[in-house]
Amino acid sequence: MNQPIASKFLRRQFPAALQDELQALLGVGRVSTAHAVREHHGHDESHFPDALPDVVVFPETTEEVVGVVKACAKHKFPVIPYGTGTSLEGHILAIHGGVSLDLSRMNHVLDVHAEDLDAVVQAGVTRKALNAHIKDTGLFFPIDPGADASIGGMSATRASGTAAVRYGTMKENVLALTVVLADGRIVKTGRRTKKSSAGYDLTRLFVGSEGTLGVITEVTVKLYPQPEAMSAAVCCFPNMVAAANTVIQSIQMGVPVARCDFVDPLCIKAINHHSKTTFQEKPTVFFEFHGSESSVKEQAETVQAIAADQGAEEFQWATKPEERSKLWQARHDAYLACLQLQPGSRIISTDVCVPISRLAECLEETEKDITASGRLVPVLGHIGDGNFHLCIIIDPNNPDDILVGEQMNHRLVERAIAMEGTCTGEHGIGCGKMEFMDVEHGDGVDVMRMIKRSMDPDNIMNPGKIFAM
Amino acid sequence: MNQPIASKFLRRQFPAALQDELQALLGVGRVSTAHAVREHHGHDESHFPDALPDVVVFPETTEEVVGVVKACAKHKFPVIPYGTGTSLEGHILAIHGGVSLDLSRMNHVLDVHAEDLDAVVQAGVTRKALNAHIKDTGLFFPIDPGADASIGGMSATRASGTAAVRYGTMKENVLALTVVLADGRIVKTGRRTKKSSAGYDLTRLFVGSEGTLGVITEVTVKLYPQPEAMSAAVCCFPNMVAAANTVIQSIQMGVPVARCDFVDPLCIKAINHHSKTTFQEKPTVFFEFHGSESSVKEQAETVQAIAADQGAEEFQWATKPEERSKLWQARHDAYLACLQLQPGSRIISTDVCVPISRLAECLEETEKDITASGRLVPVLGHIGDGNFHLCIIIDPNNPDDILVGEQMNHRLVERAIAMEGTCTGEHGIGCGKMEFMDVEHGDGVDVMRMIKRSMDPDNIMNPGKIFAM
Numbered sequence: 001m002n003q004p005i006a007s008k009f010l011r012r013q014f015p016a017a018l019q020d021e022l023q024a025l026l027g028v029g030r031v032s033t034a035h036a037v038r039e040h041h042g043h044d045e046s047h048f049p050d051a052l053p054d055v056v057v058f059p060e061t062t063e064e065v066v067g068v069v070k071a072c073a074k075h076k077f078p079v080i081p082y083g084t085g086t087s088l089e090g091h092i093l094a095i096h097g098g099v100s101l102d103l104s105r106m107n108h109v110l111d112v113h114a115e116d117l118d119a120v121v122q123a124g125v126t127r128k129a130l131n132a133h134i135k136d137t138g139l140f141f142p143i144d145p146g147a148d149a150s151i152g153g154m155s156a157t158r159a160s161g162t163a164a165v166r167y168g169t170m171k172e173n174v175l176a177l178t179v180v181l182a183d184g185r186i187v188k189t190g191r192r193t194k195k196s197s198a199g200y201d202l203t204r205l206f207v208g209s210e211g212t213l214g215v216i217t218e219v220t221v222k223l224y225p226q227p228e229a230m231s232a233a234v235c236c237f238p239n240m241v242a243a244a245n246t247v248i249q250s251i252q253m254g255v256p257v258a259r260c261d262f263v264d265p266l267c268i269k270a271i272n273h274h275s276k277t278t279f280q281e282k283p284t285v286f287f288e289f290h291g292s293e294s295s296v297k298e299q300a301e302t303v304q305a306i307a308a309d310q311g312a313e314e315f316q317w318a319t320k321p322e323e324r325s326k327l328w329q330a331r332h333d334a335y336l337a338c339l340q341l342q343p344g345s346r347i348i349s350t351d352v353c354v355p356i357s358r359l360a361e362c363l364e365e366t367e368k369d370i371t372a373s374g375r376l377v378p379v380l381g382h383i384g385d386g387n388f389h390l391c392i393i394i395d396p397n398n399p400d401d402i403l404v405g406e407q408m409n410h411r412l413v414e415r416a417i418a419m420e421g422t423c424t425g426e427h428g429i430g431c432g433k434m435e436f437m438d439v440e441h442g443d444g445v446d447v448m449r450m451i452k453r454s455m456d457p458d459n460i461m462n463p464g465k466i467f468a469m
Numbered sequence: 470m471n472q473p474i475a476s477k478f479l480r481r482q483f484p485a486a487l488q489d490e491l492q493a494l495l496g497v498g499r500v501s502t503a504h505a506v507r508e509h510h511g512h513d514e515s516h517f518p519d520a521l522p523d524v525v526v527f528p529e530t531t532e533e534v535v536g537v538v539k540a541c542a543k544h545k546f547p548v549i550p551y552g553t554g555t556s557l558e559g560h561i562l563a564i565h566g567g568v569s570l571d572l573s574r575m576n577h578v579l580d581v582h583a584e585d586l587d588a589v590v591q592a593g594v595t596r597k598a599l600n601a602h603i604k605d606t607g608l609f610f611p612i613d614p615g616a617d618a619s620i621g622g623m624s625a626t627r628a629s630g631t632a633a634v635r636y637g638t639m640k641e642n643v644l645a646l647t648v649v650l651a652d653g654r655i656v657k658t659g660r661r662t663k664k665s666s667a668g669y670d671l672t673r674l675f676v677g678s679e680g681t682l683g684v685i686t687e688v689t690v691k692l693y694p695q696p697e698a699m700s701a702a703v704c705c706f707p708n709m710v711a712a713a714n715t716v717i718q719s720i721q722m723g724v725p726v727a728r729c730d731f732v733d734p735l736c737i738k739a740i741n742h743h744s745k746t747t748f749q750e751k752p753t754v755f756f757e758f759h760g761s762e763s764s765v766k767e768q769a770e771t772v773q774a775i776a777a778d779q780g781a782e783e784f785q786w787a788t789k790p791e792e793r794s795k796l797w798q799a800r801h802d803a804y805l806a807c808l809q810l811q812p813g814s815r816i817i818s819t820d821v822c823v824p825i826s827r828l829a830e831c832l833e834e835t836e837k838d839i840t841a842s843g844r845l846v847p848v849l850g851h852i853g854d855g856n857f858h859l860c861i862i863i864d865p866n867n868p869d870d871i872l873v874g875e876q877m878n879h880r881l882v883e884r885a886i887a888m889e890g891t892c893t894g895e896h897g898i899g900c901g902k903m904e905f906m907d908v909e910h911g912d913g914v915d916v917m918r919m920i921k922r923s924m925d926p927d928n929i930m931n932p933g934k935i936f937a938m
Contacts, residue, residue: 115717115826138721158666169664171673172641187913193822194854195638196891197627197677198898198909199935200917204640204673208666225723248584252607254694254760256725291723295764353662357584385663422665429667440667444656447924448669454923455916466668 009464011097014054015075022057022099025067030058030105041100044087045147045335046432047346047396047405051093053080053100060105062178062186062217069215070184072099076458081211083153084126086145088349089430091157091210095464101215103152109133110218117223118175118192123152123216130221139223142167145426146332152216157428158208162331165251165384166258166290167224169426174207178218182456192220205451210428211462213455227290230258231300232324233315235307236282240264240367240379242310243285244360247383249306251356255299259288260384261331267338267378267391274337275330285383286331287315288324331380338378338391346396348405352416353387353425362419363388366412373408387425414439429466437467478933480566483523484544491526491568494536499527499574510569513556514616514804515901516815516865516874520562522549522569529574531647531655531686538684539653541568545927550680552622553595555614557818558899560626560679564933570684572621578602579687587644587661589689592621599690608692611636614895615801621685626897627677631800634720634853635727635759636693638895643676647687651925661689674920679897680931682924696759699727700769701793702784704776705751709733709836709848711779712754713829716852718775720825724768728757728797729853735810736803736847736860743806744799754852755800756784757793800849807847807860815865817874821885822856822894831888832857835881842877856894883908898935906936 022031032038033055042052059065072079078098085092094100106122109130113119114137121130128148130141143154144161153159155177160169167173176190189202206213237243240262247260263271265281272279289299304315318327330337339345354362363379370377370390381388390412392405413423413436423429423436437445445467452459452469459469491500501507502524511521528534541548547567554561563569575591578599582588583606590599597617599610613630614623622628624646629638636642645659658671675682706712709731716729732740734750741748758768773784787796799806808814823831832848839846839859850857859881861874882892882905892898892905906914914936921928921938928938 113824113826115721116824117721118824158664158670160664164664168641171664171670172637181912181916185912185915187916188911189913191822191891191909192824192889193856193891193894194825195627195629195633195640195822195856195894197820197893197895198891198902199677199906199914200682200920201627201640201670201673201677202910202913202916204670205920208668208670213669225721227723252584252586252694254696292764292767294767295760298761298763351666353660353664355582355585355587355661356663357582387662387664420661422660422662422667424666425662425664426666433667437668440660441671442657443650443654444658444671445668446654447650447656447671450923451669451674451920454919 009095012077014097015077018071018075018077019055021071022055022068025071026057026059026064032056041082041085041092041102042094044085044090044092046088046090047348047394047402048090048093048432051095053094054097056100056102058102058105062180065101065180065215065217066184066186068099068101069180069182072460073182073184073458076460078460078463079215080462081156081215083124083150084147086147086149087153087157087430088427089432091428091430091465093431095431103150106217112137113192114139116192118220119223120218120220121151122218124150126150127154134223138226140226141221141223143170143173146335151219151221155207155216155219156210160426162259162261162328162382164382165260166256170207171204173222174203174219175222176220177203177206177216179206179214179216181214182461210430210465212452212465213461229293229296230288230290230324231296232286232288232318232327234279234327235285235287235315236280236313237285238311240283240363241360242312243283244363244383246303246307246310246312248356250303251384253302255302257287257303257384258290259286261286262381262383262388263334264379266376267334267380270337270341270378271330271334274340275333277330286327334380335391338393341376342393344395345393348392348394348409349427350390350392350409350412351424351427352412352421353385354416354419354421356386358419358421359383359386362416365415366390369408369411385425431465434467478564481546483566484546487540487544487546488524490540491524491537494540495526495528495533501525510551510554510561510571511563513554513559513561515557515559516817516863516871517559517562517901520564522563523566525569525571527571527574531649534570534649534684534686535653535655537568537570538649538651541929542652542927545929547929547932548684549931550625550684552593552619553616555616555618556622556626556899557896558901560897560899560934562900564900572619575686581606582661583608585661586692587689588692589687590620591687592685593619595619596623603692607695609695610690610692612639612642615804620688620690624676624685624688625679629895631728631730631797631851633851634729635725639676640673642691643672643688644691645689646672646675646685648675648683648685650683651930679899679934681921681934682930698762698765699757699759699793700765701755701757701787701796703748703753703755703796704784705749705753705782707780709752709832710829711781712752713832713852715772715776715779715781717825719772720853722771724771726756726772726853727759728755730755730800731850731852731857732803733848735845736807736849739806739810739847740799740803743809744802746799755796803849804860807862810845811862813864814862817861817863817878818896819859819861819878819881820893820896821881821890822854823885823888823890825855827888827890828852828855831885834884835859838877838880854894900934903936
């Protein structure tokens with residue numbers, strides 16, 4: 001696994017002068033070429049082999065980021081923004097070499113505007129840190145990828161999580177950004193207003209751009225009132241089609257389900273083992289409802305009636321906050337739990353998303369493929385969004401194993417795209433899904449290239465990600 | 470008023486061969502140089518003087534749009550997409566001459582996916598036509614600018630309306646687009662899935678680009694389940710600050726208000742006169758609540774209690790569908806009603822949007838400015854979004870009158886931007902608000918120019934709009 005992936009790519013020569021310039025900017029203590037530090041910044045949660053940056057820098061302000069980017073621009077040397085290293089598609093790998101720009105010291109919540117339901121944070125603030133900071137305001141930030149990712153990184157990958165069915169993804173929840181461009185200029189995109197029609201939507205252009213157009217240093221995100229009442233439930237279904245139908249009908253009836261995550265029996269088994277829970281090993285949906293006391297009750301009754309029609313078992317309720325937290329923490333730890341099914345393994349995590357009307361069909365065909373493969377492949381997903389993940393467990397030291405896993409993902413992506421779906425609902429492209437861009441976007445990839453070329457002509461911003469230049 | 474604005478601009482010479490080429494493409498019947506047709510396509514709802522296109526074409530398919538754009542590209546001649554001509558900032562004026570590309574014949578609803586809550590429409594379908602088409606599906610499309618605009622045009626201006634506080638704007642409600650680029654290539658942006666992290670968000674780049682990056686020919690929009698219950702109410706407040714506070718507190722408590730529009734006494738007077746209604750001439754909010762029977766009741770009770778604390782009078786309810794329709798149609802006709810306050814007048818419609826915490830302050834300062842001016846200026850707006858409009862009534866034949874109105878808007882925009890607001894919440898920039906782009910976006914305008922230049926190097930797509938090249 002630790003064979004540098006960079007051997008496949010042209011690695012740019014690290015300019016000797018650049019290190020001196022970076023040290024002059026940030027001081028020796030915040031510029032590291034130590035192998036352990038470079039190694040830490042040379043891999044993410046994906047199964048891809050390490051690709052170490054030449055140097056890691058730790059800026060503390062937007063102006064310091066400007067200094068770093070300008071120094072790199074002068075030498076035409078790659079800049080790779082780094083948040084918490086929890087990306088899933090090799091986003092932060094220095095496949096062409098480069099400076100890893102670690103934003104973890106930019107971890108200040110700059111402003112909370114309770115009346116406006118927004119907060120301004122530095123890019124290195126994590127989602128849990130933000131929620132801890134605002135817990136006494138009566139507000140919360142709902143986007144929750146499995147990891148405690150940085151909000152800058154979540155913006156860069158257009159992340160979502162279990163609550164997107166109700167609260168949307170980072171696309172809907174970023175109001176404004178501060179971005180350092182490839183030429184070192186600072187741009188503030190968007191305003192704190194709820195809407196604007198003033199020109200091109202640069203905020204949305206940077207959200208999901210994976211560091212290839214600039215470095216996000218500050219993010220203004222939407223917050224939401226903590227619901228008066230919340231309740232969560234676990235429900236077992238005879239099969240995943242029944243589960244999908246329940247969710248489709250609930251949404252069509254206008255029930256504002258806050259969360260509805262599907263977990264298959266193998267994944268439940270892994271979760272039970274890892275989190276010491278005792279869920280039944282059956283096709284299961286984790287639900288959560290938010291609203292007033294009476295509205296939560298009404299939502300729950302409606303969904304229970306639909307589920308019963310689909311042959312579901314009784315809902316098991318978790319109404320106390322600590323029970324709810326435990327339930328969703330177990331769900332969030334599913335990835336780690338699946339890793340433990342096979343010691344020493346890594347996971348190829350697929351991420352297709354299809355129109356919800358095609359979800360049951362897509363899941364069924366995929367289940368057949370998994371069965372035919374004879375492999376250990378837990379399935380889970382954000383069923384209300386039509387988004388699900390296979391955790392294809394592989395031995396990272398066995399190239400054949402990796403190949404078989406990648407082929408399974410390839411078939412899945414082809415299936416999803418044929419159903420008007422996308423190869424990635426929330427993880428991003430990184431260097432792992434670039435091969436699917438043409439079939440999904442056609443000439444749209446060329447438009448992306450035009451934009452990239454116009455904003456980063458020397459291709460120094462996280463090169464080798466999303467699409468080849 | 471009918472002095473061509475084009476006299477201020479360099480008008481490109483209409484290439485004689487282009488007309489023949491367009492006729493060869495579309496036939497003589499769908500290529501018009503008749504003065505009446507050009508005049509109809511040479512003005513919108515703004516107060517700007519006419520600027521007539523050289524020719525108007527009526528394509529019926531995306532492929533025909535490709536033909537028109539390629540012909541124009543060959544001659545480097547402007548292409549100006551035209552929907553219903555209801556833009557408010559001169560978006561469709563042919564200030565440099567050009568071909569007006571009228572999309573009104575592309576008026577087919579191509580697909581309705583009830584399970585997925587989406588519809589695919591040609592760009593010329595209007596919002597009311599879509600709602601009429603889907604009325605038996607139990608779904609509806611909530612975005613409602615005052616005019617019955619085309620969905621292509623609404624996408625191009627990032628429009629919203631009275632229901633954005635709950636359902637969002639076109640930014641949130643467009644899933645995918647078919648766009649013809651300046652070089653004639655067709656790009657399909659986005660997918661029908663609820664989310665995707667696959668590359669740059671081209672959909673959001675074209676939404677709000679006002680025809681300057683390509684011609685939108687098809688739009689996939691989100692639909693919503695018709696609520697089980699809806700009720701609307703009118704409520705008078707002692708002043709606009711009390712009205713704003715009521716809305717802020719309601720939203721902070723998590724009440725999912727569907728609509729809340731503020732109308733000032735002068736605007737009420739105009740509405741009463743135009744729509745034969747009998748609303749009290751006081752600061753008024755029109756509310757609407759959507760949900761289950763019990764949820765609507767609960768929402769209404771919560772908001773009524775907050776309003777009472779703010780000194781509001783009793784809610785006057787409109788629960789029957791026809792009463793609700795009448796109420797909101799009266800609101801939508803406010804613009805026409807205000808025009809009738811002074812025969813022969815035009816309106817400079819301002820459109821600032823501020824963070825909601827600054828709304829009361831912004832309204833108060835603006836009210837002082839209006840009082841000091843001694844002019845007829847009705848005020849109304851989408852108070853839940855922090856977005857409001859002055860209808861500055863002017864005599865279009867009196868340059869001094871226009872200047873005074875434009876100066877009032879200038880002061881308002883400066884005030885709003887100083888409060889972290891935007892010069893336009895929903896109308897767009899067109900050629901009317903270009904002067905505010907630099908102060909609002911700084912170097913962001915340069916990024917927009919880079920993108921424009923990379924995608925439309927000859928500047929043929931609706932030139933002279935949003936920003937100067």
